Amino acid sequence: MPSVRNPQLNRHGELIHLLSLDQLPREIVTHILDTATNFVSVNDREVKKVPLLRGKSVFNLFFENSTRTRTTFDIAAKRLSADVFTLDIGRSSTSKGETLLDTVDNLSAMAADIFVVRHSQSGAPYLIAQHVAPHVHVVNAGDGRHSHPTQGLLDMYTIRHYKKDFSSLAVAIVGDVLHSRVARSDIHALKVLGCPDVRVVGPRTLVPGDFAAMGARVFHDLEEGIRDADVVIMLRLQNERMSGALLPSSQEYFKTFGLTPQRLRAARPDAIVMHPGPINRGVEIDSAVADGPQAVILSQVGFGIAVRMAVMAIVAGNEA
Known part of the structure; x- marks a missing residue:
C-alpha cells in the first residue's frame, strides 16, 4: 500500500498548510522557530513592517471567540504587509445557513491567498485545505479539541528562548488536558524536539x-x-467543552490543582510558568504566580506575533 502524503506538505516536503504539529518533521518545526527569531526584532523597529506578503490577501475566519490568537494573527499579517480581512461570523451568511465550504469558495473568489481558521469542529481546517485551490494556504488557529499548532509553536519558542535546549528538560502540562487542543499540540512538539520528560497533571476526570x-x-x-520541572504550562478549565459535572466546583479545583507560590516550590527554582490564556485567576493559577517573576505569560503573547509571521511567510513561499 502506498503511504498517504501529509496534506500539510507538498511533494518536496515543504510546508504549504499548517494544520497540526502531529507528524511534522523536526526540521520544519525548527525552521519555523528559527524564522520567528528573525521576526522578533521587527517589534523593536520604528516601522514594524516587512514586505514578504505585499499584495497577498489573508482572510481570518474565526468561528469561535478569540482575543490573543485572532489579534496576533491580524498583527502578524499586517506586519508582513498583507491585506487582512476578518470575517464577522455573526453577521456573515453562515448565520443564514451557508455551508463552511460555500463560504470558503466565495472568499476564494475574492482572491484569498491564506485562510486562518478557528472552528469548534475538529478537522474543519483539514476539510478546507483539501478543498481550496493549490495556490491557497490554510493555517489552523484551533479546531475543536484536536489541535492548536501555532500556540504549540509559540510555546516551544518561549521554552527555547528561556531554556535553550530541550534535550534535558522536564515539562509539566497541568489542568484540563482532556479538552485542550493546546496540550495535544504541546505534547507533539515537545516530543518532536526531543524533550525527554513530558508530564500531564490533573484530576482523573480531566487527565485520562x-x-x-x-x-x-x-x-x-x-x-x-511538577516536582523538579523546568517548565510548568497551566491550562484553563474549558467549561464550554464539558458535558456533565467533571468537577465539584472551580473553588474545589483551585484547592487541589491551583498553582500557588507554595506549590510552585516543588518545581525547580528557575522554572518558568506559562499559560495560553485566557487566565482564570483563582481557579487554575494564583495571581501571585501569574504576575510573579517566574511567569512568562506575556512573553508568550509577544512571541506569538513573530511565530505567526513565520508560519504565514513560510507557507506563502511554497507551492503545492
Whole structure:
C-alpha cells in the first residue's frame, strides 16, 4: 500500500498548510522557530513592517471567540504587509445557513491567498485545505479539541528562548488536558524536539490515562507532577467543552490543582510558568504566580506575533 502524503506538505516536503504539529518533521518545526527569531526584532523597529506578503490577501475566519490568537494573527499579517480581512461570523451568511465550504469558495473568489481558521469542529481546517485551490494556504488557529499548532509553536519558542535546549528538560502540562487542543499540540512538539520528560497533571476526570500513549507521564497530584520541572504550562478549565459535572466546583479545583507560590516550590527554582490564556485567576493559577517573576505569560503573547509571521511567510513561499 502506498503511504498517504501529509496534506500539510507538498511533494518536496515543504510546508504549504499548517494544520497540526502531529507528524511534522523536526526540521520544519525548527525552521519555523528559527524564522520567528528573525521576526522578533521587527517589534523593536520604528516601522514594524516587512514586505514578504505585499499584495497577498489573508482572510481570518474565526468561528469561535478569540482575543490573543485572532489579534496576533491580524498583527502578524499586517506586519508582513498583507491585506487582512476578518470575517464577522455573526453577521456573515453562515448565520443564514451557508455551508463552511460555500463560504470558503466565495472568499476564494475574492482572491484569498491564506485562510486562518478557528472552528469548534475538529478537522474543519483539514476539510478546507483539501478543498481550496493549490495556490491557497490554510493555517489552523484551533479546531475543536484536536489541535492548536501555532500556540504549540509559540510555546516551544518561549521554552527555547528561556531554556535553550530541550534535550534535558522536564515539562509539566497541568489542568484540563482532556479538552485542550493546546496540550495535544504541546505534547507533539515537545516530543518532536526531543524533550525527554513530558508530564500531564490533573484530576482523573480531566487527565485520562491514554495520554501516556502520546509519550507523556500522567500524574493526578499537582506537587508530584511538577516536582523538579523546568517548565510548568497551566491550562484553563474549558467549561464550554464539558458535558456533565467533571468537577465539584472551580473553588474545589483551585484547592487541589491551583498553582500557588507554595506549590510552585516543588518545581525547580528557575522554572518558568506559562499559560495560553485566557487566565482564570483563582481557579487554575494564583495571581501571585501569574504576575510573579517566574511567569512568562506575556512573553508568550509577544512571541506569538513573530511565530505567526513565520508560519504565514513560510507557507506563502511554497507551492503545492
